[in-house]
Amino acid sequence: MRNRHRTTTPLLAAAAAGVLTLAACSAPGEEPSVLEGDTITIGVKFDQPGLGLSENGGFSGFDVDVAHYLAEGMGFEREDVELAGVTSAEREDKIIGGEVDMVVATYSITPERKTEVTFGGPYYVAKQDILVRADETGIETVRDLEGHDVCQGEGSNSASRITDGLGIGATVADAPSYSQCIDWLSDERVDAVSTDDLILAGFLAEDPSAYRFVNNPFTDEKYGVGLPHGDVEACEAVNKAINEMYQDGTAGELLEEWFGSTDLELVKSVPQFEGCS
Template sequence: MAFRHRRGTAALAAAALLGVTACSAVLGEDRSLVDASSLAVGVKADQPGLGLATGDGGFEGFDVDVALYIAGQLGVPEENVEFVGVTSAEREQKLISGEVDMVVATYSITPARKTQVTFGGPYYVAKQDVLVRAEDTGVQGVRDLEGRSVCQGAGSYSAVRITEGLGIGVEQVEAPSYSACIDMLREGTVDAVSTDNLILAGFLAEDPSAFRFVNNPFTDEKYGVGLPHGDVEACEAVNKAISRMYQEGTAEELLETWFGATDLDVLDSVPQFEGCV
């Protein structure tokens, strides 16, 4: 059950009868997530190493462990944290609707998303990179993708960053998720998958003989903790938790646990926060 941080339709109706705007009435009654005794957290369900459904109703991965650490710092014990699988396309909607209270799901902070979501963090700064089939030696960097097909998951902008951001002409192919993109790459339906290097490293660790990590990154992807829009108090508390996670070495331990078997160079210092606005 998600922590209810917004009043429902009855409150809106009451506000209308009192002759005040519904918005101001609702905001006046909001509580911060720092008051929560339980949390529903949105995580990915199909990204190895980050957020993966285990088949027994549980989830595992770096994002899952980060979410549990933050919840603990907010005073919410692990047994009171409910994980909900979300896709890239669903993250804003599930947070806005109140189905989840927090999103920790490789959720890149962007100006457009900031209009709907308050972001804590980032808790990690990934870099976009490229994964190709193991036998494909023709791609040594992003510019070698010119004229090739590149898959991105629904709700992501990874391929768009290549075409519009870098001016490289690729065929953009969209799949429901990055796990579907990886299946298409394995089958030869697309030539490459490009997204954050943590995501790619997780898939590579599962099947290292099938794929090759180009390991020539471009762009920074700031992974934020998605919070209800306007909950500045929770944002500040989340940032304090992330700082502690790095300073005491927990972040480094988690990164080693989930990505130590890959050649990925991981960030082990506190990222520069975006600010709680």
């Protein structure tokens, strides 16, 4: 958390106390909104090409660009935005613990997660799909994963949707990250990687001759903007910024920039928001 509470100089303390008896930024007992901070710390992925990748001392990717756009719409100058790398497994903990103010990191909105954080958005609706080696000929649908080894990143439930949700007898291999899953796929330690098509497209764009999409999506994955639980004010500001991002064409431009070289069908219309309550 970075300066969520604005500072007050000693000279102004008494005056400020008097003003606060009449009006306050937050109701008694409520946490202030992240909008009230002087700076904002945003959690992004650091090992997912095309979405959030740490390199050359900074971060790059679609989610990173979206994070900066949203922060500007929330009233923060670029120099007041700090990015921090997060893994899938630690996103809730980082928000709840105050280490980050907001998360833009392929963070699928689920009923369970909504009990711990408030979600703005979604800012994109991805589809779950499957990536296999380019020379793999036996996997053309999710049902073909029966008896195969499927990798998922720690903290993700993508492969579990195949085994538990669809009842397909695949063996789930949990890797520390999806970049590790791709390494295992390349080394033939697993037969497939299954997760959101936007994540897979980022890896595919890096080495299009080594892998291929099965291109048979089977779920919707709503990418939300994670915020402290109950911060409705920030959520509404995020939703307004997401709407503007699609209306002014920025979202479409960013999607083409990061994923246009793949055969992924990109959705460039404003997603239906979940609501901030």
